[in-house]
Amino acid sequence: MYAEQVHDYLKVFFKETNCDILSDEGYMLSVQLTTDMDKRIMNRPFYWQYIEATNSTPNPARLNLITDRAKIQNQFMGEIIHFGSGRLHQIFKATKELGSFVKMYQHSNGNKGKQQMLTPYFCVNYKVSYYCDQTKEVIYSLGINLINGEIEDNFHDFVSQLDLKTAIPDDHFCLQYIIKPGRALERLDSMIQNIIQNDDHSWAEEAKKRWQKELEVLDFFYDGMEDKPESYEIEKKGLKDRFNPRIKVEIINGGLFYLH
Amino acid sequence: MIIERSSNWREDFIQRFEQDGPWDSWTLYNKSYEIEKMNLIPEFSGLQAPKFLTNIQLLPHQVEAAQTVIEKMNGKAILADEVGLGKTIEAGLIMKEYMIRGIVKKVLILVPASLQNQWVTELNMRFFIPAVAYRKNTPIEHYDVVVMSMDTAKKSPHREKIYEQDYDMIIIDEAHKLKNHKTQIYEFVQSLKKKFCLLLTATPIQNDIFEIFYLVSLLKPGHLGNYESFQATFSTTKTSADGEKYLKELVNQVMVRNRRQDTGIEWTSRKVETIPIQYTPEEREVYDMISSLKTVSPVFSSSFTMVTLLKEMCSSKEATFLTLNKMIQKGMAKEERDFVEEILAKLMKLEINSKAEKVMEIIENANDKVIIFTEYRATQAYLQWYLYTKGISSVLFNGKFSKSKRDWVKQLFRQRDQVLIATESGGEGINLQFCHHVINYDLPWNPMKLEQRIGRVHRLGQEEDVHIYNLAIENTIEQKILDLLGSKIDVFEKVVGDLDDILTRKA
The missing domain is CATH 4.10.860 (DNA Excision Repair, Uvrb; Chain A)
Known part of the structure; x- marks a missing residue:
């Protein structure tokens, strides 16, 4: 991740989590954290324990994050953040926690006014790790059609191209699933098991x-x-x-x- | 094979499904997937750590060393690069790689006390590894990466506290301190579980091949056989060329050793000179009298005492005086005492120190910053006074100095004084690339100490050729030391590998 990528990533992350971006110089970002975000990425449980125990007014941190240290004169202006730094790692962790479960509907431009059907799918993104004195990791993105039970790999790459929103589009209705999501999860789990068993284990x-x-x-x-x-x-x-x-x-x- | 499943995702999902929410942001969902993909470890081989280490300029030989240790040596190795090539960086890189791969979490790093803070800073600043320095009462169970001084670690109650932890990786810096298997520190390390283990030393052999046996046996017991079989095969009394070659091969299976010349970096060269010095007749007379002491009194019958005295006489009258004066207090027969006092009288009358004069000559010719290494504190003080009378300012250094005092001395030497006079223990943990002249005023018995001394100056960042002057007084014990140093270097090169010049090469 280069400096610019980190910068863009942070902007998206803070916008998405409702933290106000107070200023953005392109190489430095000033952000007012929310209470929730402070708890997630600032590593100060005792402060929050104290605030809550005493019922004091919380004062979540304001961060000055420097994403490109080559462009600053005074390194004390803020915290240098880069790929590999602890803070970014914590933000990655927060991203994972806040991006775990979704329910999305596909929207499309054409066919206005005509009733359309949406088919339910259930997707799990798995990370499989092989450990000994060395490691290897593989991601499987498995999606299962909840009507007919067909399973596809690389599901995420497919859906991430689509126009998806959290609300169902007008004039659309969803087919009722036949396979319950709980059952689907079991199927995907056993699929993963299968994939692993048939893998090369030399x-x-x-x-x-x-x-x-x-x-x-x-x-x-x-x-x-x-x-x-x-x-x-x-x-x-x-x-x-x-x-x-x-x-x-x-x-x-x-x-x-x-x-x- | 057992498959571990982690996370409560399944239960959480069912719950959200039944309550229809709360659902997360699609943007963050996508970002989360992207991050996982970016941080994925797609192959068993290769290094992932370098892309995280934006604060460090890794050199090709360092990356290669890390890769060799991880892929060929399965994570247990002696890192034996020549001084100044960045063994610490290699160790940090290996540790980081294992941490990223999720195989190593808890790490214990044992170092000489003087290097403790340096390690903590390096790991935090350059490797983003949150290491802490162990002080008394540090709750080590709360920290994953702890840097501890060897002297502390081996003692109660610290050693017990360490044994209670389950470390994934043990790193030992200046591991030649473990060459003696009868020491407390050796036994301590032997009883530690070493899942992954790195031993760092530029000098895996200092005196004889048993040192490498004990070092390797700590790392990988049995790799060089057990003591009996090792002794039978490789004992110095019957060294054969074939045996040495075989041993070297075995050692190389667990050791990475980069030499300056194979790093691909332009290294400045070393100009090593042995400088013979002639005593004045007066100095010679005192030296010979001291030599004869062993036949004069039983107090001097121990060869250790004699060797010390003779070496001191080759250094300065001040050093000699201190020891002789101490001996005389021990009580001896009258005529013996008279003889010693006669020596003392003659010693005090000496006006010329031939070696110091030679030092002056070298400094004048160099017309540049110079480091002088001596083994004796008395000589150190004398030299400072002597140089002062010649109008040359100097600053003293020894290994007992704290971190801040070291930095201060370095600063003074860089900006104010022409000469730094260091005692032996000043050999580790101070880097002085801005200086290009090293005078070995006294010679140690151990060639690797000379290498450590030279390494303070001849290391990464040195831009000029480095001049090394080994001083030895003719027809004295120093001549013997020179010969012995030569044969020890020989053993090292046969078993471990070639060395950069320490002594003048024999023609």
Whole structure:
């Protein structure tokens, strides 16, 4: 993320979360946070505990965020924010929390006055992580048609191109789902399970081989000892923690979509 | 294989579905997806960290080192770059990569006390890793990344507190301090769980090959066999060329070592000169008398005492006087005492210090900033006085100085004084690239100490050739030290790899 991208991102984020942008120089952004946003990104739980316990007037922070430090003379004018900085990381986290669940309707220009049907879909964006002493992550965006149960990958890339709004357009009606969203979620979950099971897991085999090899080296060091010292068990545990292959499935976000 | 599912998203979704809301912003939903995509780790191999590190100019050899450690050495390695190539940066990069990949969360960094703050600053400012310096009573359970001095860590109650934590990664700077397996710090580190582990040292061997054995055994027990098999195969008494080659290969499986010349950076060169010095007849007489002491009194029978005295005599009469005077208090027979007092009298009458005069000559010829390293505080004080009488201003430095005093001394040396006189322990943690002349006034037994000294000056950022002057008085113990240094460098190069010039190369 370059300085300009960070700047644009912040503008969108604060606008979307109702924080007033007091000034915008293109390389510096002055923002009045709301109470909710202060709690999310400022890391000061004790302050808020105190305000709430004493019923005092809250005074959420005003941030001067410098997105391009090359353009400023005085670095004390504000907080330098960039890709990799803690503050931006917190804003990413807040974005995730505030962008988890949606319900959207597709709008279209043509066919005014004619009644149209919208089909319900349910989408979950999954992140699958493979861990051993190395990591790999894959995103799956699965969408399921709640009428016929068809499942498609790359669903998000598809819907993000559409004109979607939170309210149902005039003259439209939604088909009633046949598959309940709760049931759909189970289907998607088992789909993910399937995808994972059919994936190439040579990485896990390789990790186990590395583990085995290092275990042999370790055993050689303590070879012939009747009572192995504690450090042997500690090392062994260390090897397990390092190499034991694991798979983690996280949900990024998801929601209901009514589409043409 | 077990699949872990995290997050309460499922329950939360069902709830919102049943209550028809609240629903989130479509814009943020999209942004959230984009961020995940941008931060995704698409491959097991390759480094993700560099794109996050906007505050640092990574050099190709540093990135390559990090990649080798992660992909080929599975996260356990000795980082043994020559001094000044950025071992700290490599360690930071590896740590950051593992943190981004979600494999490492809690990290313990053990360093000499003098480097503690430097580490904390570097990690916070350049790597955006929220590291804290451990002081007494720091609640370490609340912090993920803790930088602690080795001396503190090995003692109660700190060591117990550390054992209670479950660290994912252990990093040890100046790891040659762990070369002796009988020390408290070695045992302490041995009993730590080392899931991922980095040992940083420019000098994995200082004296003999057992040091590398103990270091590697800490990192990866068994990699060099156990003690018996190692001794049988590689013990110095029967070193064979093949054995050394094999050992070097094994060591290289767990060690990354960049040399200045393979970094692709234009390095200024080192001009190393050994400067022989002749004693005056008066100095020679006192030296010979001290030499004969071991046959005069049992007080001087220990070879350690004799070596100390002779080395001091090669340094300054002030240093010699302090030790001899202490010895005389220990009580000895009258005629022995008389002899020592005769030495003391002659010593005090010496008016010329040939070595100091040579130093003066070098400083005049250099006509530039000069660092002098000596092993003795008395010599340090004497040299300052001597240079002062010749109209040359100097500032003193030693390793016990606090961070702020170090910075102050550096400032004085940069702006005011022509000469910095440092004792041995001043070798670590002060960087002086603006200086180009190093005088090794006394020679240490250990070549790596010389390397550490030179490394203060000959490191990244040095723009001129660096001149190194190794002073040795002819026909004294210093000549022996020179020979020994030469053979130790030889062992190091056979097992670890070539070294940049420390001593004048043998023709």
